[in-house]
Amino acid sequence: MADTVLNSPNIKKLSAKDFRSDQENRWCPGCGDHGILNSVQKALADMEIKKEDYAVISGIGCSSRFPYYMDTYGFHTIHGRAAAIASGVKCANPDLEVIQVSGDGDALAIGGNHFIHAVRRNIDMTILLFNNEIYGLTKGQYSPTSNQGMVTKTSPFGTIEEPFKPAQLALGAQSKFYARSIDTSIKLTTEVVKSASAHKGTSIVEILQNCVIYNDGTHALVTDKATKDDYQLILEQDKPMIFGIEKNKGLILGGNGKLIVVTIGEHGITEADVLVHDAHTENPHMHWLLSSMMAPEYPVALGVIRDVASPSYDEKMVQQIKDVQALSSIKNMDDLLNSGDTWVVE
Amino acid sequence: MSQKTKIIEREEVVIRFSGDSGDGMQLTGTQFSDTSALFGNDVATFPDYPAEIRAPQGTVGGVSGFQLHFGHQEINTPGDFADVLVAMNPAALQANLKWVKPSGTIIVNEDSFTDKNLEKAGYDSDPLMDDKLADYNLIKAKVTTLTRECLKDSELDQKSVLRSKNMFTLGMVYWMFDRPFEHTEEFIEKKFKKYPAVVDANKKVLRAGYNFAKTIEALAYNFSVAPAKIRKGTYRNITGNKATAWGLMAAAERANLELFCGSYPITPATEILQELAARKDLGVKTFQAEDEIAGICTAIGASFAGDFAVTTTSGPGLALKTEAAGLAVMTELPLVIVNVQRGGPSTGLPTKTEQSDLLQAIHGRSGECPMPVIAASTPSDCFHYAFEAGRIALEHMTPVILLTDGFIANGAEPWRIPKMSELPEIIAPIAKEGDDFLPYAREEKRLSRKWAIPGTKGLEHRIGGLEKMDGDGTVSYVPENHQVMSDIRKRRVALVAENIPEIKVKGNEEADVLVVGWGGTYGHLITAVRELQKEEKSISLAHFNYIFPLPKNTAEVFSRYKKIIVCEINDGQFAEYLRSSFQDIKFEQHNKLMGLPFTVVELKERFNQLLEEK
Ligand SMILES: Cc1ncc(C[n+]2csc(CCOP(=O)(O)OP(=O)(O)O)c2C)c(N)n1
Ligand code: SF4
Ligand SMILES: [Mg+2]
Numbered sequence: 001m002a003d004t005v006l007n008s009p010n011i012k013k014l015s016a017k018d019f020r021s022d023q024e025n026r027w028c029p030g031c032g033d034h035g036i037l038n039s040v041q042k043a044l045a046d047m048e049i050k051k052e053d054y055a056v057i058s059g060i061g062c063s064s065r066f067p068y069y070m071d072t073y074g075f076h077t078i079h080g081r082a083a084a085i086a087s088g089v090k091c092a093n094p095d096l097e098v099i100q101v102s103g104d105g106d107a108l109a110i111g112g113n114h115f116i117h118a119v120r121r122n123i124d125m126t127i128l129l130f131n132n133e134i135y136g137l138t139k140g141q142y143s144p145t146s147n148q149g150m151v152t153k154t155s156p157f158g159t160i161e162e163p164f165k166p167a168q169l170a171l172g173a174q175s176k177f178y179a180r181s182i183d184t185s186i187k188l189t190t191e192v193v194k195s196a197s198a199h200k201g202t203s204i205v206e207i208l209q210n211c212v213i214y215n216d217g218t219h220a221l222v223t224d225k226a227t228k229d230d231y232q233l234i235l236e237q238d239k240p241m242i243f244g245i246e247k248n249k250g251l252i253l254g255g256n257g258k259l260i261v262v263t264i265g266e267h268g269i270t271e272a273d274v275l276v277h278d279a280h281t282e283n284p285h286m287h288w289l290l291s292s293m294m295a296p297e298y299p300v301a302l303g304v305i306r307d308v309a310s311p312s313y314d315e316k317m318v319q320q321i322k323d324v325q326a327l328s329s330i331k332n333m334d335d336l337l338n339s340g341d342t343w344v345v346e
Numbered sequence: 347m348s349q350k351t352k353i354i355e356r357e358e359v360v361i362r363f364s365g366d367s368g369d370g371m372q373l374t375g376t377q378f379s380d381t382s383a384l385f386g387n388d389v390a391t392f393p394d395y396p397a398e399i400r401a402p403q404g405t406v407g408g409v410s411g412f413q414l415h416f417g418h419q420e421i422n423t424p425g426d427f428a429d430v431l432v433a434m435n436p437a438a439l440q441a442n443l444k445w446v447k448p449s450g451t452i453i454v455n456e457d458s459f460t461d462k463n464l465e466k467a468g469y470d471s472d473p474l475m476d477d478k479l480a481d482y483n484l485i486k487a488k489v490t491t492l493t494r495e496c497l498k499d500s501e502l503d504q505k506s507v508l509r510s511k512n513m514f515t516l517g518m519v520y521w522m523f524d525r526p527f528e529h530t531e532e533f534i535e536k537k538f539k540k541y542p543a544v545v546d547a548n549k550k551v552l553r554a555g556y557n558f559a560k561t562i563e564a565l566a567y568n569f570s571v572a573p574a575k576i577r578k579g580t581y582r583n584i585t586g587n588k589a590t591a592w593g594l595m596a597a598a599e600r601a602n603l604e605l606f607c608g609s610y611p612i613t614p615a616t617e618i619l620q621e622l623a624a625r626k627d628l629g630v631k632t633f634q635a636e637d638e639i640a641g642i643c644t645a646i647g648a649s650f651a652g653d654f655a656v657t658t659t660s661g662p663g664l665a666l667k668t669e670a671a672g673l674a675v676m677t678e679l680p681l682v683i684v685n686v687q688r689g690g691p692s693t694g695l696p697t698k699t700e701q702s703d704l705l706q707a708i709h710g711r712s713g714e715c716p717m718p719v720i721a722a723s724t725p726s727d728c729f730h731y732a733f734e735a736g737r738i739a740l741e742h743m744t745p746v747i748l749l750t751d752g753f754i755a756n757g758a759e760p761w762r763i764p765k766m767s768e769l770p771e772i773i774a775p776i777a778k779e780g781d782d783f784l785p786y787a788r789e790e791k792r793l794s795r796k797w798a799i800p801g802t803k804g805l806e807h808r809i810g811g812l813e814k815m816d817g818d819g820t821v822s823y824v825p826e827n828h829q830v831m832s833d834i835r836k837r838r839v840a841l842v843a844e845n846i847p848e849i850k851v852k853g854n855e856e857a858d859v860l861v862v863g864w865g866g867t868y869g870h871l872i873t874a875v876r877e878l879q880k881e882e883k884s885i886s887l888a889h890f891n892y893i894f895p896l897p898k899n900t901a902e903v904f905s906r907y908k909k910i911i912v913c914e915i916n917d918g919q920f921a922e923y924l925r926s927s928f929q930d931i932k933f934e935q936h937n938k939l940m941g942l943p944f945t946v947v948e949l950k951e952r953f954n955q956l957l958e959e960k
Pocket of ligand 2 (some may be wrong): 214
């Protein structure tokens with residue numbers, strides 16, 4: 001979260017349009033990225049942060065073209081390294097609101113190392129992870145999130161790899177904020193991006209994104225009109241985890257430690273039996289279970305799954321410099337050059 | 347201090363302290379060199395760390411050495427061969443005997459020459475017993491026994507008692523060279539402030555060693571090396587790595603920017619990161635990244651956001667940074683990449699020196715990807731060239747590679763402390779609110795674009811690795827534009843030649859032989875050349891610090907000499923680079939790949955040969 005806010009009443013409120021750049025958009029018609037762009041522009045306009053304080057940093061991939069379409073400071077970098085570059089931006093100027101955009105390949109394959117370490121350090125930035133479960137830009141090879149067995153150009157007989165669940169990787173790296181949204185829901189994505197930005201520390205927003213060309217329909221159960229109500233569990237703080245067309249399905253914790261989908265009104269289950277969401281609990285166990293749910297066995301958890309307060313790296317960095325400076329007698333280079341053992345030649 | 351039998355004046359002396367890693371030889375050597383520097387001698391030192399940190403005790407692999415060269419004249423190298431070798435155990439003798447001058451003095455800790463230690467060091471028989479050392483002035487001292495004896499009333503435990511035995515040898519050498527104790531005593535008092543018993547013990551043992559040498563008259567005479575005629579000023583000892591760190595900090599201060607260093611530890615570059623990390627008081631931000639790629643990438647991010655950003659590494663790390671270095675070239679962001687070269691390829695010889703990353707630095711990136719390359723040549727001038735790397739990077743909006751090497755990085759020498767006000771101010775072309783700004787619009791003189799720093803109102807813009815349209819900076823695949831932009835990138839680096847000094851030859855403007863070197867070989871080359879010049883030989887030295895681009899007068903200088911010999915600690919990379927730049931000039935080569943610096947002796951031999959050849 002940037003410290004510089006628009007609190008002066010005579011500064012005109014920004015609109016999503018103010019964040020549109022004049023660059024020609026090169027995403028395929030129907031690509032989920034368009035919707036995400038709209039949502040993010042809306043979210044940024046809604047927040048009380050000056051336009052010049054946003055820095056949008058991406059790697060390489062279809063999704064990573066994102067900064068070109070944003071009228072903010074932007075940096076389209078190299079494949080996999082967005083997290084590292086974004087980390088440097090934030091350390092150089094902690095007042096900036098840093099947003100990283102990466103695809104599933106960019107963040108979790110070539111950039112996996114930077115991803116986990118950025119999360120571990122808890123640098124105050126928001127990582128938008130566009131998960132289309134495919135390499136879009138290079139035209140359809142499987143990614144670390146592609147389902148096992150998936151046939152792609154580099155797995156003509158089906159992949160034999162176990163995919164990552166990005167949330168598990170993040171929680172393993174001690175993530176403090178994890179949210180999930182879908183490209184088709186502008187409202188949810190906007191809200192979730194705002195929450196992520198408000199959180200101090202590394203916030204991850206995994207956005208289930210459809211690649212119409214190379215992996216069309218991979219999230220269909222969650223996004224299609226006909227099925228989505230049964231496969232979306234939109235989490236809200238302190239609210240029971242209820243979903244379904246008839247709002248009568250819920251989650252309970254089974255004796256074996258697994259989540260179980262129940263129907264309210266059946267087998268004596270009432271709303272009071274259904275689990276209540278707490279994103280702020282430090283213990284990641286429930287967040288792990290929730291974020292690991294996959295359709296069709298379960299609904300897919302959306303919204304803010306985890307949001308735990310913890311001091312950020314940049315905050316600690318600034319504080320440490322202040323503390324050391326207060327105690328040191330070395331105030332400038334001349335002091336340093338002349339410190340310690342020196343002698344004079346006449 | 348004491349009456350002497352006979353004092354012999356010497357111009358210069360080389361001492362090598364060696365022992366097991368735990369014997370405290372680095373500290374002993376540093377004490378001697380600091381004391382000599384304070385005394386007024388010119389000094390050059392070089393620590394020779396064991397290759398393996400946990401090499402078994404008593405083995406050759408675990409020998410740690412420290413060589414120092416001090417004199418009445420200007421000293422430019424730690425010396426080829428030692429006048430005095432201190433060997434704390436058989437392994438140290440085994441590893442270092444070849445570095446002792448014929449008839450030099452060898453001080454051994456006799457107590458450590460046990461059967462077991464001899465075997466570990468690979469000796470079939472005890473060299474102290476046979477006549478292998480007959481040509482040397484061998485001084486056998488029961489250092490362990492005498493130290494124990496001296497501290498028999500001390501409350502210290504045996505381990506701590508034995509730890510002070512390095513002070514015994516230091517005391518002996520102090521007697522031999524007539525050095526005062528004060529500096530070392532002060533050092534001991536400060537270092538062990540919390541342990542008065544340790545302070546007492548060390549001071550006592552130091553004096554015991556001194557008195558022992560005096561009593562046995564370790565030499566029939568003792569040496570005196572008069573102070574050197576040194577330029578007035580305040581001095582300190584400094585290693586190359588520390589000087590590099592400070593030079594970068596100085597550049598940040600003169601540019602009025604915050605310094606950010608993204609780096610991953612690697613021998614022999616790590617101390618730069620460590621030194622910077624210790625300087626939070628000056629606001630330095632260090633980021634120990636998860637790997638070298640993240641090291642440079644965090645630095646690029648910091649540069650984008652307006653810091654003076656640097657990344658530090660050694661050869662293998664430079665290889666990892668290449669793709670990101672290309673991004674910095676493409677986006678024309680200021681960045682200093684420090685590469686402390688070591689023996690390669692691969693893990694190679696991590697603790698040994700080499701100059702074999704030159705072509706990697708000049709060419710080792712994908713695409714046509716020019717960036718300036720400069721090199722430091724002595725431990726203390728690392729400060730100047732680190733500053734210069736920063737100046738060029740910030741004034742020209744470009745990444746710059748600064749090459750140093752393990753030899754000058756770990757070596758130390760006295761350094762006249764500059765005043766910050768003597769250093770030039772660095773002015774980066776930062777765009778201001780309200781400026782007309784296009785991401786790739788350029789100023790005329792250096793063709794650099796402006797640095798529009800995030801947070802500046804109204805200058806929002808996008809940059810990235812994709813080719814950009816000249817001027818407005820939008821993504822461009824236009825064929826002609828790529829030609830234009832490629833030409834500009836080349837021209838921008840060439841223009842750096844307008845902002846660096848010309849090459850100055852040491853010696854006559856015309857001569858039979860011009861010795862050409864670059865980087866860390868300076869000390870050895872200048873010593874060899876000066877010695878030959880004293881012998882009236884027609885030889886001069888052109889030593890390069892600005893590598894790419896070369897100083898403007900390079901071709902003209904080369905044209906004035908009959909023969910040119912390029913000397914480097916690699917297989918001829920600079921020679922190859924010069925050949926491609928000056929195709930009509932013939933370059934001889936002298937090269938070495940042993941992980942070791944040149945020796946003055948070998949250089950003189952080679953130059954003499956060349957001088958004699960018709
Ligand atoms: C060093 C490097 N290796 C490989 C590539 C080729 N490449 C570009 S994007 C990409 C994968 C993109 O997939 P993802 O990150 O999921 O983004 P998407 O296109 O799906 O949005 C690959 C392999 C590259 N640009 N650079
Ligand atoms: S290839 Fe797929 S991910 Fe890329 S722009 Fe087209 S639809 Fe979107
Ligand atoms: Mg993808």
